[in-house]
Amino acid sequence: MVTMTAWRTWRPGSIHSGSLRRTSEPVPEPAAGELLVRVLACGVCRTDLHVAEGDLPVHRPRVVPGHEVVGEVVDTAAAGPIGIGDRVGIAWLRHTCGRCRYCLRDAENLCPDSRYTGWDADGGYAEYTTVPADYAYSLPEGYPDAELAPLLCAGIIGYRALRRTQLPAGGRLGIYGFGASAHLAIQVALAQGAVVHVLTRSPAAQDLALELGASSAAGAADAPPEPLDGAILFAPAGELVPPALAALDRGGTLALAGIHLTDIPVLDYQRHLFYERQVRSVTANTRQDGREFLDIAGRHHLAVTTSEYSLEHADRALADLAADRVRGAAVLRPTTSGRTILAGA
Numbered sequence: 001m002v003t004m005t006a007w008r009t010w011r012p013g014s015i016h017s018g019s020l021r022r023t024s025e026p027v028p029e030p031a032a033g034e035l036l037v038r039v040l041a042c043g044v045c046r047t048d049l050h051v052a053e054g055d056l057p058v059h060r061p062r063v064v065p066g067h068e069v070v071g072e073v074v075d076t077a078a079a080g081p082i083g084i085g086d087r088v089g090i091a092w093l094r095h096t097c098g099r100c101r102y103c104l105r106d107a108e109n110l111c112p113d114s115r116y117t118g119w120d121a122d123g124g125y126a127e128y129t130t131v132p133a134d135y136a137y138s139l140p141e142g143y144p145d146a147e148l149a150p151l152l153c154a155g156i157i158g159y160r161a162l163r164r165t166q167l168p169a170g171g172r173l174g175i176y177g178f179g180a181s182a183h184l185a186i187q188v189a190l191a192q193g194a195v196v197h198v199l200t201r202s203p204a205a206q207d208l209a210l211e212l213g214a215s216s217a218a219g220a221a222d223a224p225p226e227p228l229d230g231a232i233l234f235a236p237a238g239e240l241v242p243p244a245l246a247a248l249d250r251g252g253t254l255a256l257a258g259i260h261l262t263d264i265p266v267l268d269y270q271r272h273l274f275y276e277r278q279v280r281s282v283t284a285n286t287r288q289d290g291r292e293f294l295d296i297a298g299r300h301h302l303a304v305t306t307s308e309y310s311l312e313h314a315d316r317a318l319a320d321l322a323a324d325r326v327r328g329a330a331v332l333r334p335t336t337s338g339r340t341i342l343a344g345a
Helices: 046-053 145-152 154-164 180-191 203-212 238-246 269-273 287-299 311-322
Strands: 003-009 020-026 034-044 069-076 087-090 093-095 128-132 136-138 172-176 195-199 216-218 228-233 248-256 278-281 306-310 329-333
Touching (some): 020 311, 034 087, 034 311, 046 311, 069 128, 069 145, 087 128, 087 145, 093 128, 136 287, 145 154, 145 180, 145 287, 154 180, 154 248, 154 287, 172 180, 172 238, 180 195, 180 203, 180 329, 195 203, 203 216, 238 248, 306 311, 311 329
Parallel strands (some): 172 228, 228 248, 248 278, 306 329
Antiparallel strands (some): 003 020, 034 069, 034 329, 069 087
């Protein structure tokens, strides 16, 4: 029996309380329609932290987190164009029914039967994982594995959130919180001609925002230097919704990008919502969102800032994320020395 290292959400709670446990377990076998993938890199997402700490309800007990996976296909139980040796991406969305009214209107992210990598099924905090072939992504050339990994959730969700703002051409965008997703979304917005103001509590994140082209960077609750046509709240902090809405110009839209948000304080209608300001949530993404964003990443090379950790230190990576000690995106790298499971082994 061939074994691998994996991290499981053993007991949801504070990341400092041992909620993750490292295990040695058999390499999984791909089910019908699935690929077995050797993990080359796995991004560390704030959603992983929400799963580990219990902010999100348990879907699969003791699940392996991780849904920003770059890997090499080493076995397949699926017919189709993806073969052994191909490099693929594994993202958050891993199943939809294809039959409900949401799927049929190209809104599969709203499918009631949707399932997710690292929440409903084991993800990439491991040396090997599986993915339904229909939900695996082809990846753009020109990026190392560690830089590709954050594109698969941070990048895709940031792209969908940007679209949800309905930002006009040349519009003024505010970004609240500046972690993995935001540092990619700003580059797409700037490439599309936007003026971007970043509001975040971390001085290091403010510096990174300015390096990437933000017109200004200030504290999370500060007012931007001009009214905003759109804004994205990446920080899971509901108390930032009122100041973000107050910063919007008439007709502006605030997109809430996270899967989890703390309670929103009471809003004042005249100050926060009048003049057709609006709030829009972001729920996962469609595969089309992913394909569009990865195409943009292939045509406009994005500067991906990463902080790398070995797989053995996945718990430390999540603790650093919780404490805002990560610059850009944290990425796990397995320490196996080229060991590959061959098809049929």
